[in-house]
Amino acid sequence: MPTPTLTQSIVITLIQCLLVVIFVFVVVPLTVFAERKVLGHLQMRLGSTRIASGHTGLSGFLNRGMWKMGKVPVLSYWRGIPGLLADVVKLIIKEDIIPDKADRFVFFLAPSISMVAAVVVFAAISFVPGTFFTFPTWFPLVGGLPVSGGIADINVGLLWILGVATVGVYGIVLAGWSSNSKYPLLGGLRSAAQMVSYEVPLALSLLAPVVLAASLNFTEMATRMAVGMPIWALVPQVIGFLLYLTCGFAETNRLPFDMPEAENELVAGFHTEYSGMKFGLFYLAEYINMTVVSALASAFFLGGPWLLPFGLQGLLNPYLPGFLSWFGEPHAIFFVAKIIFLLFTYIWVRGTIPRYRYDQIMAVGWKYLIPLALVNLLLAAAIRCFAV
Amino acid sequence: MFKNEEMEINLGPQHPSTHGVLRVKLRLDGETVTHCRPMIGYLHRGVEKICENQSFFQGQVWTDRMDYCSAVANNLGWAEANEKLLGITVPRRAQYIRTLLNEFNRIASHLIWLGTHAMDIGALTVFLYAFREREDVLDINEAFCGSRLTTTAFRIGGLREDLPPGFEKMVRKFLAKFSDCLDEYEALLTENRIWKKRTIGVAKLSAEDAIALGVTGPMLRAAGVAYDIRKAFPYAAYAEMDFEVPTRTEADTYARYEVRMAEMRQSARIIQQCMDGMPEGPVMAKLPKILRSEVNEVYHATESPKGEIGYYLVGEKGSLNPYRFHVRAPGFINLQSLPKMAEGGLIADVVAAIGSLDIVLGEIDR
């Protein structure tokens, strides 16, 4: 395999960045779409089944026929997607209102901080272990060179992710402050306290698998956790998973921890005064953060990009028949499936449980989650010391 | 070093959780509410004055539009107050049907309350589940009187028409499934730790305060006072019904939730009894051609889902329309207790308190 020159590696990295951005811009609208659909189904509705002027044309005719027969048209499952496109177009062409008394520079800065912090995290996530694909030899400049599954598969990827994700708080706090309005200010202050508090149990719960696997590298960790561990050694991992998921909800400001934007109290929280694409960036950032949290959860707790969670792979491997042996091999599709499941859980929880009060959120964070995470970490350390 | 300033904030009139156009002026110290004053009047239409200028017969349509979530209960109060004023006795079958529809209305109103209150506290799905059952109640309304929300269900002297064919089947179908549906809402809320945290001990209003402020309805019963006009001063056919008045002593938001859930079960019981013991006979009393008042003034109170709704009618003997008309609106009087409940709490508790009041601004502003 040829060693790439500096130019070549820069080009490859740029291509990877482009792929990540494309991934983000595909995943986010689909998540929004899924949210509408799943919430609808939870509530015995069908979600978005139509777009405007859906009565005309061939598909309108077919759909009408099916509705009349009392059936849900197959097409209508996807009918929300044009609406999604319309949403994006609306956000882009909508008038961008800046409040008179707002701090204009910070008002501009805040959404970009949120968005950048959310996307940059992807640099350290490897979607596929090893090589993603190799350029064909006829390809100019980078022909024959491999493209790895992550932009920067660094050993301290976890630190990078935690560090950069925290920067996202600034976006929200600054947005709340710069709007020069009361509800956003309350939302911003709430989120500052909330996200800083939940950063701690989040990191602590991530440490348990790190201790168990004695590595910060995703690939290595996932393999160790999934194969060759006694099943009882994975108890801290299960607890850690639930802890991490809870903190993840708080970090991404989703129900039951959606304090910063708590709709029924603060109207829309920190982005009350935002409109147009600036609001769109916050919106995007929220969903990207959800994806990141899901990706991390599946990487650290659910057996990495390809293996079964909670040590099940180790149990299953001896019994795998020959034609199913690919089951133990890396497949990006497993990773995606896990992310999808976790995103579904996000929406499911949102549709089910009420919202905490602000002081209760802090109490839960400091009084329950942090001690639990510490205990869990001790447990993992003990297992690491004496058993494995 | 730092100046400690209080922040004044307007909750409403355009706000997701003020149930209409209520404006609450809050003064906040951080997130703690130090001062809370509800401001009303954004939906004032002068219902009382309009009714004074119209005949006794016509006035009923305005009561629909006061508390539009419990139009039937308002109609019942109006009809009975006028019957007292005009000296009319209503046939027994009409009384039963009135009771039946009134209890259905109580269920519908409580379901709206449940959905919106849970939504305020963040549980999105309960809203849709509650509205699913409310839809059936509205269908029953529509089957009986042709309209779903602004029912104009009753007439002075009885009912316009008897029950439609197929009505009993609808009611029985509803009763058969309703208990399970209530269980479903309770599975989502009653034991939920977040729901409990958000409601237990929140927005307390002791029995003394409640009585002093004139608070009635589920709010009062959640404070341990078993005052229900259906039992205390029976009207319609309630004297013949066997039901309980659920009370709690905690006087907080959770207690109000429990009281209302229990009330819905009792309502289902009353409906069952009405349906089983429905007497035969006419549904309209013999009325004079032109309605003229017989006595000078009348105050008639009924138990609407929100509390005691009282109609005060002054009619000179022989007049065609009320000389003075006043409504003792439960929402209006219950709203007085908001400062008592909200001050000292957090801003999120104000939302829970407003939700537990179960206000409808159409009735408060009239």
Place this chain on the structure above:
Amino acid sequence: MNKFLRTLIPTDIAKGLSVTGKHFGQVFFTANRRKVPFHIVGEYPEVPAKVQPRYRGRLTLLKDEQGEIKCVCCLACEKICPTQVITIEKGKMEGRKMPFPVRYDFEMERCIFCEFCVESCGFDSIILNHQFELAAYNREDFSLGTKGTAQNMFELSPVGKYSVAED
């Protein structure tokens, strides 16, 4: 201890999740397979709304077998209407003994659909029909009547073209 365990293990939340999850499964997997679907939404413009026989729609003047307006201008409906939306002008028609409404105006904008007019009518000459869609884009479309610039009362409301529940 029991309380501690209950705090630690979120059975209450699991219970809630099972309720919503059950409904999700029911709706998601059986949307097309069941005769009576689990989802409760109506597909309104495609499938017309069902109204009850007593539904109170728009005021309609009835005609008798000869195709003549049944109304005899007793003005009962005009008097009873709480919002004064009905205006009747009495007139004569050749070959008809009873008075004939030269003008029968109905301002649907202000109508509150209480059906008092139908109740007061001693000649069964008006009904509230079952028309479900009463929206229009112009104010003029709401002035219905028998003559003049008003919309013709005997036709459907101009916007109700997607569905009309059968009378």
